[in-house]
Amino acid sequence: MKNCMLAGVGGQGTVLASKIIAQAAMKQGLAAHTAETIGMAQRGGCVVSHVRIGADAFAPLIPKGRADVILGFEPAEAVRCLPYLKTGGTVVVSTKAVQPVTASLSGVSYDAQGMLAFLKEHAGRLILVDGENICRRCGSAKALNVALLGAAAKAGALPVSLSQIEETIREKLPERFLSMNLKALSAGAEAVTGGTDQ
Amino acid sequence: MAKQLVMGNEAIALGALRAGVGFVCGYPGTPSTEILETVAKHNPGDVYVEWSVNEKSAMEAAAGAAYAGARAMVTMKQVGLNVASDPLMSLAYIGVKGGMVIVVADDPGPISSQTEQDTRHFARFSKLPVFDPASAEEAYEMIGDAFDYSEKYQTPVLLRPTTRVCHGCASIEMDGSRKKIEPEGFRKDSKWVIFPRLTFQNHKKVEARQPVLGEDFSSYRFNEITGAGKKGIAAGGVSAAYAKEALAQMGAEPKFFKVATPHPFPERQALAFLDGLSEVLVLEELDPVIERELVYLCGKHQLPVKIFGKLTGHTPNAGENSTEIAKEAICRFLGLPAANEPETPLPPLPVRPPVLCAGCPHRASFYAVKAAMRGKKAVFSGDIGCYTLGNASPLDMVDTCLCMGAGVTVAQGLHRIEPDAVNFAFIGDSTFFHTGIPGVINAVYNETDIVLIVLDNATTAMTGHQPHPGTGKTMMGEISQKVDIAGVLKAIGVGHVGKADPLDLKGAVEAVKAAAAAKGVSAVIFESPCIAVTKPGPAYTVKEEKCTGCKRCIRELGCPAMVVEGKKVKIEPSMCYGCSVCAQVCPFGAIGGEGK
Numbered sequence: 001m002k003n004c005m006l007a008g009v010g011g012q013g014t015v016l017a018s019k020i021i022a023q024a025a026m027k028q029g030l031a032a033h034t035a036e037t038i039g040m041a042q043r044g045g046c047v048v049s050h051v052r053i054g055a056d057a058f059a060p061l062i063p064k065g066r067a068d069v070i071l072g073f074e075p076a077e078a079v080r081c082l083p084y085l086k087t088g089g090t091v092v093v094s095t096k097a098v099q100p101v102t103a104s105l106s107g108v109s110y111d112a113q114g115m116l117a118f119l120k121e122h123a124g125r126l127i128l129v130d131g132e133n134i135c136r137r138c139g140s141a142k143a144l145n146v147a148l149l150g151a152a153a154k155a156g157a158l159p160v161s162l163s164q165i166e167e168t169i170r171e172k173l174p175e176r177f178l179s180m181n182l183k184a185l186s187a188g189a190e191a192v193t194g195g196t197d198q
Numbered sequence: 199m200a201k202q203l204v205m206g207n208e209a210i211a212l213g214a215l216r217a218g219v220g221f222v223c224g225y226p227g228t229p230s231t232e233i234l235e236t237v238a239k240h241n242p243g244d245v246y247v248e249w250s251v252n253e254k255s256a257m258e259a260a261a262g263a264a265y266a267g268a269r270a271m272v273t274m275k276q277v278g279l280n281v282a283s284d285p286l287m288s289l290a291y292i293g294v295k296g297g298m299v300i301v302v303a304d305d306p307g308p309i310s311s312q313t314e315q316d317t318r319h320f321a322r323f324s325k326l327p328v329f330d331p332a333s334a335e336e337a338y339e340m341i342g343d344a345f346d347y348s349e350k351y352q353t354p355v356l357l358r359p360t361t362r363v364c365h366g367c368a369s370i371e372m373d374g375s376r377k378k379i380e381p382e383g384f385r386k387d388s389k390w391v392i393f394p395r396l397t398f399q400n401h402k403k404v405e406a407r408q409p410v411l412g413e414d415f416s417s418y419r420f421n422e423i424t425g426a427g428k429k430g431i432a433a434g435g436v437s438a439a440y441a442k443e444a445l446a447q448m449g450a451e452p453k454f455f456k457v458a459t460p461h462p463f464p465e466r467q468a469l470a471f472l473d474g475l476s477e478v479l480v481l482e483e484l485d486p487v488i489e490r491e492l493v494y495l496c497g498k499h500q501l502p503v504k505i506f507g508k509l510t511g512h513t514p515n516a517g518e519n520s521t522e523i524a525k526e527a528i529c530r531f532l533g534l535p536a537a538n539e540p541e542t543p544l545p546p547l548p549v550r551p552p553v554l555c556a557g558c559p560h561r562a563s564f565y566a567v568k569a570a571m572r573g574k575k576a577v578f579s580g581d582i583g584c585y586t587l588g589n590a591s592p593l594d595m596v597d598t599c600l601c602m603g604a605g606v607t608v609a610q611g612l613h614r615i616e617p618d619a620v621n622f623a624f625i626g627d628s629t630f631f632h633t634g635i636p637g638v639i640n641a642v643y644n645e646t647d648i649v650l651i652v653l654d655n656a657t658t659a660m661t662g663h664q665p666h667p668g669t670g671k672t673m674m675g676e677i678s679q680k681v682d683i684a685g686v687l688k689a690i691g692v693g694h695v696g697k698a699d700p701l702d703l704k705g706a707v708e709a710v711k712a713a714a715a716a717k718g719v720s721a722v723i724f725e726s727p728c729i730a731v732t733k734p735g736p737a738y739t740v741k742e743e744k745c746t747g748c749k750r751c752i753r754e755l756g757c758p759a760m761v762v763e764g765k766k767v768k769i770e771p772s773m774c775y776g777c778s779v780c781a782q783v784c785p786f787g788a789i790g791g792e793g794k
Contacts, residue, residue, distance in 0.1 A: 033368050036367075044552055058440075059439045060366035063520070063521035064521075100551075104761045105752060141772055
């Protein structure tokens with residue numbers, strides 16, 4: 001069994017990314033379960049997707065200490081989910097912080113570098129993805145989710161390969177978003193050699 | 199057909215279609231909403247689907263369809279069943295002809311609800327059978343079983359999934375078949391007319407049916423006993439899945455009773471489970487329903503078995519369960535060493551409370567009322583919907599929130615005790631139709647001076663944009679006559695009915711002032727569509743040379759698109775919907791839209 005956790009902020013595209021992993025795994029004949037945050041919390045709140053691949057998953061949610069990989073759509077949300085990471089597990093994280101909407105009101109922003117340092121200290125393997133730069137190159141803020149998939153697949157942290165992810169994207173995504181997402185996927189994969197690879 | 203990745207709610211819908219459902223209705227509510235939407239999306243053409251005005255209307259309409267012999271399904275969230283409890287209780291005596299399944303989604307946590315009530319109690323209270331799926335896969339099968347049992351016993355049946363089952367996705371083999379049901383039609387008979395005499399006779403039948411159903415359920419395919427030993431674990435719903443996961447981690451296989459039909463309780467099977475046990479741990483969410491049944495059985499049969507659970511403080515009595523909670527309780531119960539490894543403490547993390555979207559017209563409506571009432575004694579009663587989020591600072595415009603439609607009537611009680619305050623009641627368009635109208639009539643009839651603010655964003659926003667009577671669209675894809683909110687208010691005798699566009703702040707403030715000054719019940723309808731159902735306008739920008747960095751826009755509005763960069767304010771272009779409200783609030787004319 002492989003457990004993948006995706007953590008971000010409402011609107012970042014965690015749900016689509018979790019569906020792509022699940023569907024790519026199903027194409028290999030594997031059983032898939034996912035669980036998402038739906039409802040009030042979506043409005044700017046923390047969102048977490050649990051993806052469980054394999055027939056031996058009973059619970060809909062990944063138990064603590066059992067995630068093989070965490071895909072952090074921003075640093076603090078990756079840290080929030082760290083208790084779910086198994087010993088030696090991989091964290092793939094976008095380095096760009098998403099400040100809470102209350103930050104401008106309270107005047108208190110959080111320190112992304114501190115979060116990344118904490119991840120480096122506690123994750124078995126940390127892969128940093130310059131999400132901001134990739135989104136700029138792909139011309140869309142919506143490129144982040146697929147870029148993170150690209151990095152995680154390239155690092156071998158997903159239950160499916162990079163080419164299996166690509167195949168699923170080609171099948172499931174609408175034609176007009178395809179070139180942007182394929183670009184994001186390879187940009188994410190490139191980040192693996194460039195990132196902190198412990 | 200191949201395996202598909204489907205959400206639990208989609209599985210229920212597709213299972214109902216497979217079972218030949220012909221009539222589906224309900225009212226939106228997290229976590230139940232996607233069931234009805236999925237039926238509509240996959241409608242083979244012969245299924246009637248509607249969003250009803252509220253759960254009571256839905257329950258009654260579904261009963262009518264089942265009287266006529268159709269297989270009918272009605273969907274709602276747990277608090278919706280409170281609204282529909284009147285028809286539920288009577289229908290339990292009258293029964294049905296066609297299969298009728300009442301799907302009520304419970305929300306342990308709660309994740310997006312105002313209560314942690316347990317629908318299994320409603321099953322006991324109404325003496326109706328209830329099915330409790332442990333997974334999306336099981337829900338897909340169980341909905342068909344529920345229809346079969348409903349027809350076998352000519353009674354409505356409850357299916358009670360919980361949030362994690364509703365919103366979890368699983369790869370499920372769909373067979374794509376559809377049972378053919380040809381409704382016989384309604385046959386006139388005195389059995390459809392509830393009278394005290396009939397109630398007395400049917401009460402006896404219902405009581406006689408309880409043990410028969412319990413016996414039937416004792417061999418029901420999803421109630422199962424596994425494992426062996428002197429210590430047993432009983433679990434229901436998703437807690438059974440958590441318990442199995444925990445046991446798999448521990449490599450333990452104690453005697454295990456999975457309860458899929460908590461009412462009527464499968465007594466014979468439960469006795470087989472209890473046989474030879476000295477202690478039982480019960481894992482379930484919400485209330486100790488299975489636990490009480492087992493305690494009762496032990497008393498009834500004088501069994502020397504100790505039952506542990508919520509009543510004995512061995513499991514949490516509030517919130518949702520998890521594998522960790524199950525594992526910890528099981529380890530303690532089996533006398534195994536501490537289950538969960540200690541966690542590394544995390545650094546302080548940013549708090550992300552949900553907020554009204556950038557460009558949300560509710561923000562402007564709340565701001566206009568706040569501005570109009572500045573310096574006056576006013577109380578703002580809120581209601582259920584996205585606009586409950588108006589309670590957050592800096593708006594701070596929701597002083598009470600109780601249940602659907604309650605803002606209108608709570609305001610009346612407040613006003614009778616403190617008549618010197620201006621009492622506002624905020625209500626959304628869908629909530630107005632749901633249970634708001636009788637409250638307004640109550641104010642008119644009793645001459646209670648309240649100001650009603652209808653936040654008409656032309657959709658049921660919080661649950662994902664469902665149509666309602668004011669939108670003129672139905673789930674059958676047809677266009678119906680729109681029910682006009684202003685017309686309704688005038689017809690029931692509201693003297694002053696104003697209308698305003700909340701995004702025009704000056705006009706909105708004037709409209710509120712006029713309504714507050716009017717004698718008797720008055721109303722302002724703020725008309726501006728939800729940003730999710732309209733195209734964004736061009737984004738606004740801050741003219742850096744004019745921005746003094748006073749941050750009034752941020753302090754007054756709290757729009758998530760506005761951020762501070764250095765000493766100046768910046769508008770995040772990808773988030774801005776161009777509502778223009780910040781430009782109207784800026785005292786220095788530093789915010790402008792396209793060409794301004």
